[in-house]
Amino acid sequence: MGGVIEHVDVEVPIRTAYDQWTQFEEFPHFMEGVQEVRQLSDTMTHWTVEIAGVKREFDAQITEQLPDERVAWNSTGGTDHAGVVTFHRLDEGHTRVTLQLEFEPQGLVEKAGDKLGIVDRRAKGDLERFKSFIERRGQETGAWRGKVDRPLP
Template sequence: MAYDQWTQFEEFASLTKGVVNVDTEDDAVTNWQVKVAKSNRSLKATITEQIPDERIAWRTEGDKGTVKGVVTFHPLGDRLTRVLLVLEYFPQGFFEKTGNIWRAQGRRTRHDLKLFRKTVMMSGEATDAWRG
């Protein structure tokens, strides 16, 4: 269920505080609008690897930086899954590099991951699934 909900990229805007909007371009490419402090940033994410119910890897390109990420799903029981998220962030620009020094991106990511966990735990089922 956690994997199925994660693949509903358009819903990240309602699940997290940092994401404003997500548009799906095709099976492997999505366009993201994210809020950073008082400004919005546009990012283009490309899925580089997808193994249903196990792993999704992607690369995100934007004017203010690049992110390489992977999320893995490890079943621990009938209704229990460990979700591991690993991100490599390469900031570009003064504001982004300063935020990186203060680890602002990591704090935002942890907060949004907690909101995702809360949504999955409270809903009981995923809205849909994308198997790529």
């Protein structure tokens, strides 16, 4: 398993940053390679992505969601990955968004890309584009304030 941790500071309140992150269908606006995300239920999403010219589709399940704090997920088919994004209030109008990804590169192209740090650069770029997207709008495109409790071990 490979892993990446990146963060970005955004000039919006924590609630705005969190609420925007819950709008998964908006991810193609700022995530490189993400062609479509469909929200199937409160805890299930379907992703269509293209990585290094290879198109993949998979489902991801939200495993934990705490408003204004964190969203965690695991893939349930196709690409093997998991992640968590956390939100930290810096002050009234500023929030630190931290993205942590764990993944298993598949195939020669992805393994070579992993070694070159492509995934790390993509995550950093995605966060920078999220920053631009939310700061330019100044408000979220929607919100889901529900809570998903982490499953017991």
